[in-house]
Amino acid sequence: MFKHPITKKTSELDGMKRINLTLKKNQQYLQKVQQQLPKNLANHCIHVVFNKNKLTLYTDSSIWASKLLYQRIQIIDAISKSFCEPVQSLSVRVVNEQLKLTIKKPIKPSAQTINNFALSTIHTSQKNDVLNTALNKLIKVLKG
Template identity: 30%
Template structure:
């Protein structure tokens, strides 16, 4: 019995321009992220996690909104640094915060409530001041000369008053 030889080629052995295009995009995004890490201060650079070029926009992903605000200060520096290595002229840097994940790695669902002020922190409760302190903030705001500060203190006192009237939910 002779063995019959079959010629079989794996699917990835055929030339495929689509896969090659995706690989080139991934390589370009890695180069851009590497260049961004080079121009940012070390403490901030480690929080620039991923980047994607979308038209004339650079999307940069980070962990929290605090790091996003720090990265926004360096948007012009990042644009100047990546200009020589991008295929298109990028003029906008948009910084996005990656979704929060729990210890299991799954995305946390945020409770949806109509007009409710709820937090999704892990076991932390808001610290609402006493009614006397809320009244003091309100009374003090009426005597402030600066109108912008006065409005801010009035909004703060009304928000704290609303939060103090809501009953805490038991888990």
């Protein structure tokens, strides 16, 4: 009936566990790369991703990216020897300023919308209504 029965046990390395292990492994790669580089160059290595024998190194500017490319052989050798995994290629990418996390403020409704909302709650007949009290609190927060 079913190709894969529901009672089939899934691997322990599913979901968040797999993601967490991958992030820890990438952090170890980053630390190893930073150990092999001069301090001023290592400070500009932001993140490393190792996937399918390809190492991608993220930096914060194109100047540092070109300097990191000169260290390509040294980086590949360090990762290959330390983790016993062959590295076929190394690419360096620049993290754009626009990609950095920015905190977005929520969109507040206009004053007219808040007033219309307030008028609709005034016309309700029950003043002890739980919903009415909650809406009045919301209106106070939006106005303030």
